[in-house]
Amino acid sequence: PTCEEDGRGALVVVEGLDRAGKSSQCEILARRLQEMGHQVRYVRFPDRSTPIGKLIDNYLRGQSQLDDHSIHLLFSANRWEAARSIQEDIANGVSVIVDRYSYSGAVYSAAKGNSNLSLQWAWQPEVGLPRPDLCLFLSISTEEAARRGGFGVERYENDTMQKRVRELFLSLIELPHNDEICVIDAGKSVGEVAGDILEPVLECMKNVDAIGPLRKLG
Ligand code: NYM
Ligand code: MG
Numbered sequence: 001p002t003c004e005e006d007g008r009g010a011l012v013v014v015e016g017l018d019r020a021g022k023s024s025q026c027e028i029l030a031r032r033l034q035e036m037g038h039q040v041r042y043v044r045f046p047d048r049s050t051p052i053g054k055l056i057d058n059y060l061r062g063q064s065q066l067d068d069h070s071i072h073l074l075f076s077a078n079r080w081e082a083a084r085s086i087q088e089d090i091a092n093g094v095s096v097i098v099d100r101y102s103y104s105g106a107v108y109s110a111a112k113g114n115s116n117l118s119l120q121w122a123w124q125p126e127v128g129l130p131r132p133d134l135c136l137f138l139s140i141s142t143e144e145a146a147r148r149g150g151f152g153v154e155r156y157e158n159d160t161m162q163k164r165v166r167e168l169f170l171s172l173i174e175l176p177h178n179d180e181i182c183v184i185d186a187g188k189s190v191g192e193v194a195g196d197i198l199e200p201v202l203e204c205m206k207n208v209d210a211i212g213p214l215r216k217l218g
Helices: 022-035 051-060 068-091 102-111 119-126 142-147 159-173 190-211
Strands: 011-016 040-044 095-099 134-139 181-185
Touching: 011 022, 011 102, 011 190, 022 040, 022 095, 022 190, 040 068, 051 068, 068 095, 068 102, 068 119, 102 119, 102 159, 119 159, 134 159, 134 190, 142 159, 181 190
Parallel strands: 011 095, 011 134, 040 095, 134 181
Antiparallel strands: none
């Protein structure tokens, strides 16, 4: 039995630093919602499986060099190529859980020390994409993130970058118009964080029909 036979699904985004536990939490969340009878799809960005995603994957693994603006626009294009199917799922009553979205897109590019990409410039290609009904920001200190395992080998996985990313995330989520952002203390245990996430997500899924149709990012 599904609970949203007449209504639309919810668009729920999970954001945060590398090693905040986003992917584990998205998997737990999607499974729990399915067990409760909801229709759910789990999507992650970058989606490395598409032709654009392969360019991104090569870049992140250091196999290619790209201009900062170019790679930024590829990350955004990777979301745009998925936008229609997300919209369709939502309209058909399927809730979509998204692992990283526009906030990561803007913040990581603007955090690059050697580029001059402003947060404002970096946000522009996101305008018009499906707007999340809820964004969960998994908040973790850079020290705790570092304790969870050594840095990976990909670009951006270093201390300086992570510190800047955290600051920019915090400046974004403090903007007054971003009322759909919910900050979660991701320093707790996996089980505790999963519990803390479930509540606002269920609340959001209950309320989406009052929100009306899926909105667009402005
Ligand atoms: N990243 C991710 C960006 O720089 N821009 C984006 O738009 C997105 C979605 O990719 N360090 C960065 C953040 C991560 C890296 O993501 C790979 P993941 O979730 O570690 O696979
Ligand atoms: Mg990562």
